[in-house]
Amino acid sequence: MASSTGRLAWKQLRLKFNTKGFHIQPTPPHLLTLADLPDPKPCLDSDQPQETKQKLDGKTIALIFGKRSTRTRVASESAPALVGGHPMFLSPADIHLGVNESLYDTAQVVSSRVDGIMARVGDHSEVEQKSRYYWLLAENSTVPVANALSSLCHPTQILADLVTLLESCFPHLSSLSGLNVTWIGDLNNILNDMVVAYPRLGINLKIATPNGYPLDQHVLDRMELVAVQDADVSVTNTWISIGQESEMTKRLQDFSGFQITEELCKKGKAELDWKFMHCSPRHKEEVNDEVFYGPRSLVFSEAENRRWTILSVFQAYFGDWKVEDN
Numbered sequence: 001m002a003s004s005t006g007r008l009a010w011k012q013l014r015l016k017f018n019t020k021g022f023h024i025q026p027t028p029p030h031l032l033t034l035a036d037l038p039d040p041k042p043c044l045d046s047d048q049p050q051e052t053k054q055k056l057d058g059k060t061i062a063l064i065f066g067k068r069s070t071r072t073r074v075a076s077e078s079a080p081a082l083v084g085g086h087p088m089f090l091s092p093a094d095i096h097l098g099v100n101e102s103l104y105d106t107a108q109v110v111s112s113r114v115d116g117i118m119a120r121v122g123d124h125s126e127v128e129q130k131s132r133y134y135w136l137l138a139e140n141s142t143v144p145v146a147n148a149l150s151s152l153c154h155p156t157q158i159l160a161d162l163v164t165l166l167e168s169c170f171p172h173l174s175s176l177s178g179l180n181v182t183w184i185g186d187l188n189n190i191l192n193d194m195v196v197a198y199p200r201l202g203i204n205l206k207i208a209t210p211n212g213y214p215l216d217q218h219v220l221d222r223m224e225l226v227a228v229q230d231a232d233v234s235v236t237n238t239w240i241s242i243g244q245e246s247e248m249t250k251r252l253q254d255f256s257g258f259q260i261t262e263e264l265c266k267k268g269k270a271e272l273d274w275k276f277m278h279c280s281p282r283h284k285e286e287v288n289d290e291v292f293y294g295p296r297s298l299v300f301s302e303a304e305n306r307r308w309t310i311l312s313v314f315q316a317y318f319g320d321w322k323v324e325d326n
Helices: 049-056 071-082 103-111 127-139 155-169 189-197 224-228 245-254 262-267 299-319
Strands: 060-065 086-090 116-120 145-149 180-184 204-208 233-236 275-278
Touching (some): 060 071, 060 103, 071 299, 145 155, 145 299, 155 275
Parallel strands (some): 060 086, 116 145
16 A cells, blocks of 8 residues: 555545445446435444455556546545555546547446546536536446536535535534535535535535526525524635636626625624635635635645545445446
């Protein structure tokens, strides 16, 4: 196992999944959204490093990234390397996908030579195309596929957030049930997986977004001051995602007043010890420096926990599942 120093040598706090039945499924299990998890409840994993290494040692994991990434890529490459796995990074410039070869052909070829695929969707003009990309990849892969980010969902980010909350804020809690989490900002892939997972964990989710940005049935509040009332955790994300650069001026105008600040949360009567989360990268319009770099911020613990939760995903989906002989 790769050696490192201090806290990163081996972190005992990892996400443990209910993977009962994974190893006997006739088709590989996929993690495309947290709705795919039968039980998203995070808990402490007491497995020792050697036990985890036995599951991933010698496994090859293909990382197909069509979008640029810092946290997800570093976490995805370093996590399996810790326990003897072999990450294989494949960008659009490295393979024929989308140029000389169809997605079906690529899925067949890559999955026949690896033990699991983690994919980050590339640029497409329509949301439906992005969603279809994932389903086609999963449908035609002979090994499990994990979503490293799509326009609709970002499951490993929310798993890292849950572990960060348990570790950094509420280690005394047996669960996060009853926690009040506020989302202020754009409705995007991060929020979509929060909406899927948080109610199942008993977490109260409040949402504030400007008028003109469509909300669905899960929205609890519209106004930012109402939303932060009694908040234990305030969360935001980029207002301008990749591919939305042409909308920058309009979006900055529409989201004016939705910046997370101490003043906003004090005026909105958040809990005195409220915490802040952001999956990053961040722009100053979304949250000011006082909050982002201050004692309330969990952003760097959140980023580090991407590694450990992705390792748990790899172990559960790529290490535990195998094709059963007839």
